[in-house]
Amino acid sequence: MNWDDLRIIAAVRDEGTYAGASARLRIDETTVGRRLTRIERALGLRLFEAVDGVRKPTRQCDMVLAHIQAMAAHAEEIGRIGESLPGPVGRLRIASTSAIAEEVLAPRASEFLRAHPGLTLQFLTSSENVKFSRWEADLAIRLRKPDKGDFAISKLAEVRSYFFEPATTTAGEAMLCAYPDELGGIPEMQFLRAKRLRARCVTDNVRIIHTLIRSHHAVGVLPEHSCADLLTDRRLRATLLPKRRDVWLLVQNHLKRDAATRVTIDWLRACFQDAAQRG
Template structure:
């Protein structure tokens, strides 16, 4: 059953005529009659009888109207949910890599959601970019700036990068961890190529690289938000790269003035600022 059609039944019952229901719902009178006829065919019931120039509900119609009234009550209650919550209300889908979601957003998400009880976050994590132009996400955090798109693009952060290698000399060359060829333009890969490091492990998963580095038998580059424990490890030597990694925020255009989106964007920016401070 279409909820708009069911509302027409209640309007005809209350007003007594198609014309009255038409004026109340602000739709054409012929539309009222046509949609009522459609409901009667679907239900196999006669809903109204013409008595003394008015439309009177049949017994079966009264049974239908009891359910319509219950649905209207629930609809009103749903509409009041947002009004009962302090602050902005909305559900935002944020697309990012696993590392950003786990190490930048997640540690700070609980406090944000407690502060904004009307906001719900859905974190979409993948090493592949979501199709932002197809509305698969509301916000997206990208490690490379898109060439173009019908959405708002702004720089979110400049992330420091560290090259880690075993501090002590070893008989064997450490296992070199590099990123896939499709990421050859990123500062991490530019640095590794300049060092003429031979790739031994290829992955776009920073957790895998970090785990290998923690074995003290591997070398690789990690963003600052993924390497706090490594910087304190005296068995590792850390070199700060001269270039930083730009991080970009994509926002669907229709959300520019949305209150829930605005507080979420501010929170995402704060998450990266906190991660940069350590």
């Protein structure tokens, strides 16, 4: 049943005429009659009878109206949900790498969501970039700046990185963990190429690099939010890379002025600032 059609039944009952229902709902009188005929045909029953120029609901119509009144009450309650929640209301899909979602966003998500009960966050984690043109996400965090696209883009943060090597051996004696060739332009890979070491492990998963470095038999570069425990490991030597890595935020254009989006963007920036301070 079409909800707009069902509202016509209630309007005719309340007004007593097609003309009255037409004025109340601001639709053409012939449309009122046509839609009622369609409903009667679909239900296989008669809804109204003409009595002294007034449309009176039949017994079957009263049964239908009882359900319509319940539906109207639920529709009204749905409309008030946003009013009952303090602050912005909305559901936002955030795309990022697994490492950023797990190490930067997730530890700070609980406090943010408790402070904004009207918000829902959906985390989309993948090493592949989502396609904004297909509306696969509302916001995306990327470690490389897109060349172009129909979205708003801004620098979200600058991330420091550290080169780790065993403290008791030289870098040349340890296994090198490197990123794939398609990431050759990032500061981490530029730093590693200068070491002139042969890569023994190639991956874009920072957790794998972290595990190998923690074995004290490998060298590699990790972002600050992924290596807090390694920085306190006395069996490792850490060198801060001279060049930081830019983190970019992509936002769908139609959400730039949305209240829920703005408060979420502020939270994302705070997440990276906090991660940097802790690192």
